[in-house]
Amino acid sequence: MNIGEIARRAGVSRSTVSYALSGKRPVSDETRAKIQRVIDELGYRPNASARALANGRTSTIGLVFPPAGNHYTGMQLDFIGSVVEAAAAYDYDVLLSPSGVDSDRSFQRLLGERRVDGAILMEIRLEDDRVDHLAALDFPSVAIGRTAHPENGWWVGLDHTALVEACVHHLADLGHRRVAFVNRPEQLLRAGYESAHRGLDGFTKAAAERGLTVRTYCCGDDAASGQACLERILHDDPATTALVTLNEAALGGLYRGLAQAGRHVPRDFSVTGVVAGRWAETVTPQLTAADVPAEEMGRRAVDLLVERLDHPDASPRHHLLAPPISLRASTGPVLGTF
Amino acid sequence: MNIGEIARRAGVSRSTVSYALSGKRPVSDETRAKIQRVIDELGYRPNASARALANGRTSTIGLVFPPAGNHYTGMQLDFIGSVVEAAAAYDYDVLLSPSGVDSDRSFQRLLGERRVDGAILMEIRLEDDRVDHLAALDFPSVAIGRTAHPENGWWVGLDHTALVEACVHHLADLGHRRVAFVNRPEQLLRAGYESAHRGLDGFTKAAAERGLTVRTYCCGDDAASGQACLERILHDDPATTALVTLNEAALGGLYRGLAQAGRHVPRDFSVTGVVAGRWAETVTPQLTAADVPAEEMGRRAVDLLVERLDHPDASPRHHLLAPPISLRASTGPVLGTF
DNA sequence: ACCGGTCGTCGAACCGGTTCGGTGAAGTGA
DNA sequence: TCACTTCACCGAACCGGTTCGACGACCGGT
Known part of the structure; x- marks a missing residue:
């Protein structure tokens, strides 16, 4: 065997x-056929550990994401799925690693023990010790997201600032003047999560440009928190007519809060935000949103990583995506404005 | 290094x-300290491939699920998350493998090349060649779901039959007489997916017991299909007053279809089914459902697998779960019945 | 008949760990 | 003083692949 x-x-x-198997040196047709016959007969496949030891490559990439206490969002699911699928096309396996920081046991396993040839990082923070650590080691990795200093990195990111700005302008164009922003949970904002910060920046900036009256909120990653958050919004300013959210998991709760407050979407209240398209379509009315192209991002991250693995001296590359807003059914003009 | x-x-x-590292033979305190000092100084970690080659174990488990063309459901996400987390607690990594059948390239990589010590299988079919194949090889594995012949297997399953029966009885108790069943996609039913078949069986059986008038439908795993399915239901029998669904991904679309048909939930129409609790709470009104304990199932699957790995001769064990229905807000009595 | 080159194959070393058998030094008892 | 243990460590073999250098057989050219 x-x-x-x-x-x-x-x-x-x-x-x-x-x-005969690798083709790295010529083998006579006759011998190759004989070997192949034996291999087929026995169903032989070379041992991956031995091969990895001999040629220093594991044909595995690590997918690193913080342990979220099982509060994974649909977007993360889409990333995972597309990364696995794209990696399979390159003959790479994907090792999942729940890991918060670089001193993490799980992180050490991946890198120190050389279980993977490269890594894809999710849930990037503006100051991210994992990214810094990997860069210092010159370890092949690609981030899904970008830090505050993305210049010399490999990453595929989303322009949250621009996307949220677009959402705000869309609402302002519809006549909304009092708008709320529903962000990711407070601990993630404090931890410096990229999307939470850049999204907030874009919101603040665009709201100032348009002279809107705004409030910003952090909200837990679940439906109950979304509902509670919406109640807070209407309590703080009952005249609020629209919200922008980055928080996909809270979306259902936000909708429920609106329904219970008797606000009809989009007639009485508009909702928009940055959400993976597949999930924007599950709510009623369907969410007008900047669709996160999670599938594309995962695929591109793998493409970049494979390129980096194949050409260790290639100079850093990245993709910054800014998909347009998909107009669906959750936003509308403010009543009496037109 | x-x-x-x-x-x-x-x-x-x-x-x-x-x-000194393994502790399998005594080493003097002095020597151990000296070695430890060097290790700390250099940040040495033993190479995983070499270790795997030497002792024949990779400390990795494979998580096998069919490639769904990125149509992963929330439930699958919960399984993946809980498996990764539980495995980490046992110091196992998780290798993701999108794989349909045992002849699959990806499946061959896992087993033939010995990349993993054991496997957890998801999305089980009643006649599942992967399960049979693994059983024939006596390869350590645990299924999340059970085949038609689960007697001598290792698995953790959900009693879909009983759960759907409970849903039907719940509806019948509320006075519903014309009930629809929304199943997983037709190709999955035809492929023999366990949940689709057992759920359907439970539905048919309970409906017969209660003398209900029923129709059954297959529905794609997305919101648009759910909406279309609901339209079909009301077209086929406008007097339908309730539905039971196994299809989590279609749920949002079913709700939308009801809203657009002007049927209020739960006043005009009741909805229930088998759905992971976290997702049942995202819709409004919240779904009365048999909550799939995905987190517990993933954890238990890992527990079983680790036990099997540690005791290769242990006799097969399994868990069949049948959580009670969580009463939420999507079901109610038929108007005028009481 | 001899030389040089090409082709196909082999043996040995190596990747980085683990583990078995053995060995020298120190300790114990008669 | 000598035989017998025990202790702490070492060297070599092994896990299952890959790869390098070498070597014999065969070929064509003079």
Whole structure:
């Protein structure tokens, strides 16, 4: 069941079997056929650990994301799915690693023990010790998201600032003057999560440009928090007519809060934000949103990583995406404005 | 950066370093301290591939699920998250493998190349070639779901039959007489997906017991399909007053279809089904449902797998779960019945 | 008949760990 | 003083692949 057994049965040496399989040196047609016959007969497949040891590559990439206490969002699911699928196309396996910081045990396993050839990082923070650590080691990695200093990095990011700005302008164009912003949970904002910060920046900036009256909120990643958050919004300023959210998991709760407050969407209240398209379509009315192209982002991250693995000296590349707003049914003009 | 380097710097042999680390043979305190100092200084961590090759274990488990063309459901996400977290607690990594059948390339990588010590299978079919294949090889694995012949297997399953029966009885108790069943997509039913079949069985059986008039539907795993399915239901029998669904991803679309048909939930129409609790709470009104304990199932699957890995001769164990229905807000009595 | 080159194959070393058998030094008892 | 343990460590073999250098067989050219 190992290469020596194959060699013995085929009457050749181990190295010949290896060359027949890899094609790195010529082997006569006759010998190759004999070897192939034995391999097929026994269903032999070379041991991955031995191969990894010998040539220093594991053909595995690590997908690193913080342990969220099982509060994964739909967007993260889409990332994971697309990364796995794209990696499979390049003959890479994907090792999942729940890891918060670089001193993390799980992180050390991946890197220190050389379980993976490269890594894809999710849930990036503006100051991210994992990114810094990997950069210092020159370890092949690609971030889904970008830090505050993205110049010399490999990443595929989303222009949250521009996307949220677009959402605000869209609402302002519709006549909304009092708008709320529903962000990711407060601990994530404090931890410096990129999307939370850049989104907030974009919101603040665009709201100032348009002279809107705004309030900003942090909200837990679940429906109950969304509902509570909406109640707070209407309590703080009952004249609020619209909100922008980055918080996909809270969306259902926000909608419920509006329904219970008797506000009809979009007639009495407009909702928009930055959400993966597939999930924007599950709510009623369907969410007008900047659709996060999660599938594309995952795929591109893998493309970049593979390129980096194949060309260790290539200079950093990245993609900054800014998809347009998809107009669906959750926003409308303020009543009496037109 | 390898064990030889550590040995040289500490002035001992490679085997002594190995024993100092593993503790499998006594090492003097003095020597151990010296070795530890060198290790800390250099930040040494033993190479995982070499270790795997030497002791025949990779400390990795495979998580196998069919490639869904990125149509992963929230429930699958919960499974993945809980498996990763539970595995980390046992010091196992998780390798993700999108794989449909046992002849699959990805499946062959996992098993044939010995990349993993054991596997957890998701999305089980009643006749599942992957399960049979693994059983024939006596390869350590645990299924999340059970085949038609689950007697001698390792699995953690959900009693879909009983759960759907409970849903039907709940509706019948409320006075509903014309009920629809919304199943997973037709190709999954045809492929023999366990939940689709057992759920359907439970529905048919309970409906017969209660003398209900029923129709059953297959529905794609997305919101648009859910909406279309609901339109079909009301077109086929406008007198339908309730539905039971297994299809989590279609739920939002079903609700939208009802809203657009002017049917208020739960006043005019009741909705229930089998859905992971976290997702049942995102819709409004919140879904009365048999909550799939995805987190518990993932955790238990890992527990079983680790037990099987530690005790190769242990006899098969399994868990069949049947959580009670969580009464929320999506079901109610038929108007005029009481 | 001899030389040089090409082709196909082999043996040995190596990747970085683990583990078995053995060995020298120190300790114990008669 | 000597035989017998025990202790702490070492060297070598092994896990299952890959790869390098070498070597014999065969070929064509003089």
